[in-house]
Amino acid sequence: MPGFELFGDEERKEVNDVLESGVLFRYGFDEARNGHWKAREFEVELSNITKAKHSLLLSSGTAADTIALQACGIGAGDEVIIPPFTFVATFEAVLALGAIPVFAEIDETLNLSPEGIKQAITDRTKAVVPVHMCGSMAKIDEIRNVCQEHDLFLIEDACQAFGATHKGKYAGTFGHIGCFSFDSVKTCTCGEGGAIITDDKWVYVAADQLADHGHDHIGENRGADGHPVIGFNYRTNELNAAVGIAQIRKLDKILEIQRKNKKILKDAIKDIDGVSFRHIPYEEGDSATFLTFLLPDETSAKRVNKALADGGVDSCAYWYDNNWHYYKQWHHLHTLTSINKLPQIGMENLPDYKNIKLPKSDELISRAISMQIKLSWTDSQLKERAEKFANIIRENI
Numbered sequence: 060m061p062g063f064e065l066f067g068d069e070e071r072k073e074v075n076d077v078l079e080s081g082v083l084f085r086y087g088f089d090e091a092r093n094g095h096w097k098a099r100e101f102e103v104e105l106s107n108i109t110k111a112k113h114s115l116l117l118s119s120g121t122a123a124d125t126i127a128l129q130a131c132g133i134g135a136g137d138e139v140i141i142p143p144f145t146f147v148a149t150f151e152a153v154l155a156l157g158a159i160p161v162f163a164e165i166d167e168t169l170n171l172s173p174e175g176i177k178q179a180i181t182d183r184t185k186a187v188v189p190v191h192m193c194g195s196m197a198k199i200d201e202i203r204n205v206c207q208e209h210d211l212f213l214i215e216d217a218c219q220a221f222g223a224t225h226k227g228k229y230a231g232t233f234g235h236i237g238c239f240s241f242d243s244v245k246t247c248t249c250g251e252g253g254a255i256i257t258d259d260k261w262v263y264v265a266a267d268q269l270a271d272h273g274h275d276h277i278g279e280n281r282g283a284d285g286h287p288v289i290g291f292n293y294r295t296n297e298l299n300a301a302v303g304i305a306q307i308r309k310l311d312k313i314l315e316i317q318r319k320n321k322k323i324l325k326d327a328i329k330d331i332d333g334v335s336f337r338h339i340p341y342e343e344g345d346s347a348t349f350l351t352f353l354l355p356d357e358t359s360a361k362r363v364n365k366a367l368a369d370g371g372v373d374s375c376a377y378w379y380d381n382n383w384h385y386y387k388q389w390h391h392l393h394t395l396t397s398i399n400k401l402p403q404i405g406m407e408n409l410p411d412y413k414n415i416k417l418p419k420s421d422e423l424i425s426r427a428i429s430m431q432i433k434l435s436w437t438d439s440q441l442k443e444r445a446e447k448f449a450n451i452i453r454e455n456i
């Protein structure tokens with residue numbers, strides 16, 4: 060997954076353009092910047108890749124999630140359906156807007172399930188945020204149908220799935236907005252960064268204003284004359300954008316290596332009795348940032364995970380016990396512990412996060428292990444890894 064493994068001259072060249080001009084701001088300074096508009100260039104490149112009409116580079120993926128919800132008009136008291144298997148940023152974005160995260164079950168894709176969404180819909184539901192976890196996509200066609208039937212905004216958190224496709228169409232382009240992260244450990248990195256993409260001009264205009272203090276960006280210079288809305292600062296800058304440009308130009312290469320490496324590891328374990336894999340609705344389009352496999356039960360998954368770590372097969376994650384990516388360990392959310400008073404506190408029907416029951420998700424995640432696919436493994440390292448990986452699973456399953 061990490062683009063930082065392919066880091067070098069290209070990034071240095073782009074960053075040098077910015078350092079030489081001394082213009083770090085993404086807007087204005089037309090003379091001084093020597094023709095370099097790195098943030099804009101990144102956005103053009105991102106639209107070229109995803110075929111989305113509009114792209115907006117932001118300061119982080121969390122900013123992208125937040126702006127996406129806000130640009131769709133999500134605010135205080137609105138319910139937003141999200142999966143329990145995601146990074147904490149997804150619910151943070153919902154909470155930041157005064158809205159209410161509502162968890163729905165995942166399915167064998169390990170992403171939000173269309174059925175789970177249907178069961179979680181209430182009169183207050185405004186949006187659904189499927190998260191394409193670990194680089195593999197949800198059943199996005201069916202999810203889109205559910206959203207259309209119920210007139211809900213569909214916002215894809217594709218932060219971990221940059222470059223993944225479903226039947227040739229890019230993750231992030233199925234709903235009203237798609238969100239990406241370009242933080243330091245994602246498929247491509249800006250150092251810190253994120254982006255939204257959309258085909259909807261008005262959603263884009265709203266996002267563009269919200270991300271920069273509500274400035275309308277019309278007219279000369281930065282076009283900061285009018286303030287159609289109250290905004291915030293989720294801007295990026297030229298340095299981060301410069302790194303990102305060099306990185307997204309390497310996307311095809313990154314995906315190619317990941318897919319090749321993943322296949323070798325998958326083939327090594329696919330015939331072991333009791334091993335199965337998460338369902339990927341369109342496997343060809345998988346970004347292959349991770350190989351995720353399932354063991355027969357929780358005990359066996361824990362045993363295999365420990366044996367892999369003890370045996371020196373690194374880069375594996377057992378999400379069920381992990382306090383970044385699974386709701387079970389999000390104690391701060393369970394208790395709604397915040398420095399200030401959350402607007403949601405006291406709201407009628409706020410879910411009791413301590414006692415959420417998601418048996419289907421628990422059953423799946425308790426059996427799942429993911430191995431992060433690295434770009435830098437040599438052929439011999441990969442061969443050795445595949446053998447060790449298979450042997451340890453066979454002996455401990």
Ligand SMILES: *Cc1c(COP(=O)(O)O)cnc(C)c1O
Binds near residue numbers: 119148190
């Ligand atoms: C990384 C990530 C984010 C947040 O991105 P940042 O750029 O780190 O703020 C949001 N959602 C998911 C699923 C992520 O993996």
